[in-house]
Amino acid sequence: MGPVESSLLSAIKEQGCIHLSLIDPEKFTGRLSRSLEDLQSWGTAAIMVGGSTVRSVDQLDGTVKKIKELTNLPVILFPNGPAGVSRFADAIFFMSLLNSSTPRFLIRAQAKGAPSVKRFKLEPIPLGYLVVGDSKTAVSAVGRANRIPYSKPELAAAYALAAQYLGMRFVYLEAGSGAEHPVEASMVHRVSSDLDIPIIVGGGIRTPDQARALAKAGASAIVTGTLLEQQGPGPVKNIVSAMRRA
Numbered sequence: 001m002g003p004v005e006s007s008l009l010s011a012i013k014e015q016g017c018i019h020l021s022l023i024d025p026e027k028f029t030g031r032l033s034r035s036l037e038d039l040q041s042w043g044t045a046a047i048m049v050g051g052s053t054v055r056s057v058d059q060l061d062g063t064v065k066k067i068k069e070l071t072n073l074p075v076i077l078f079p080n081g082p083a084g085v086s087r088f089a090d091a092i093f094f095m096s097l098l099n100s101s102t103p104r105f106l107i108r109a110q111a112k113g114a115p116s117v118k119r120f121k122l123e124p125i126p127l128g129y130l131v132v133g134d135s136k137t138a139v140s141a142v143g144r145a146n147r148i149p150y151s152k153p154e155l156a157a158a159y160a161l162a163a164q165y166l167g168m169r170f171v172y173l174e175a176g177s178g179a180e181h182p183v184e185a186s187m188v189h190r191v192s193s194d195l196d197i198p199i200i201v202g203g204g205i206r207t208p209d210q211a212r213a214l215a216k217a218g219a220s221a222i223v224t225g226t227l228l229e230q231q232g233p234g235p236v237k238n239i240v241s242a243m244r245r246a
């Protein structure tokens with residue numbers, strides 16, 4: 001296990017549930033410097049960089065370099081494929097979209113990207129990625145996911161357990177960026193009661209109440225992206241403090 005994963009696990013142990021900020025290089029147009037300063041002071045644990053439609057490595061590199069200049073928080077790539085690998089990041093969620101219907105997102109893109117991860121000496125953090133819920137989001141369409149409905153939490157739990165048994169060290173329950181309905185707390189609760197590895201939850205989380213409920217249900221990390229892009233760092237502060245209280 002590398003230093004970034006170790007720092008995430010220590011923060012989870014200490015805080016119960018941590019906050020991760022996602023910056024999509026294609027979408028983020030806000031002022032990065034002010035936002036990052038605020039996020040760091042409020043206690044976000046790491047910055048994830050990526051998005052379902054990232055194509056330009058130059059744009060990705062530029063965003064990662066800028067974030068690294070502005071903060072000493074770890075930068076973790078959240079790749080959509082080989083184009084999501086930047087040599088300037090610290091770590092990468094090395095993930096398989098477990099409920100994709102295409103081998104491309106199950107293993108082919110990973111095989112294509114793995115040599116770059118090694119060459120750039122990025123820290124790989126193995127993660128099982130699951131698209132859940134009813135929202136027609138970019139990740140669901142691009143990843144050709146057979147979404148797991150909220151009415152089938154036992155199915156999400158079975159996939160998550162399979163991820164754990166395959167040696168993945170995190171599971172990510174993803175409702176999709178900008179999802180209308182974030183992951184339901186009952187699903188997180190069902191998954192977390194079967195699992196020994198941390199659960200990351202993201203997609204459509206907009207309010208402190210949603211974040212608090214997910215943290216209480218057993219989420220180890222909560223990801224927000226769109227909120228920062230659309231409303232600036234203010235609302236993120238309320239989410240982080242609600243999670244702390246939870």
Ligand code: 1GP
Nearest residue numbers: 177178202203204225226
């Ligand atoms: C998307 O889960 C993340 O991969 C974050 O979603 O942009 O809706 O916060 P939002």
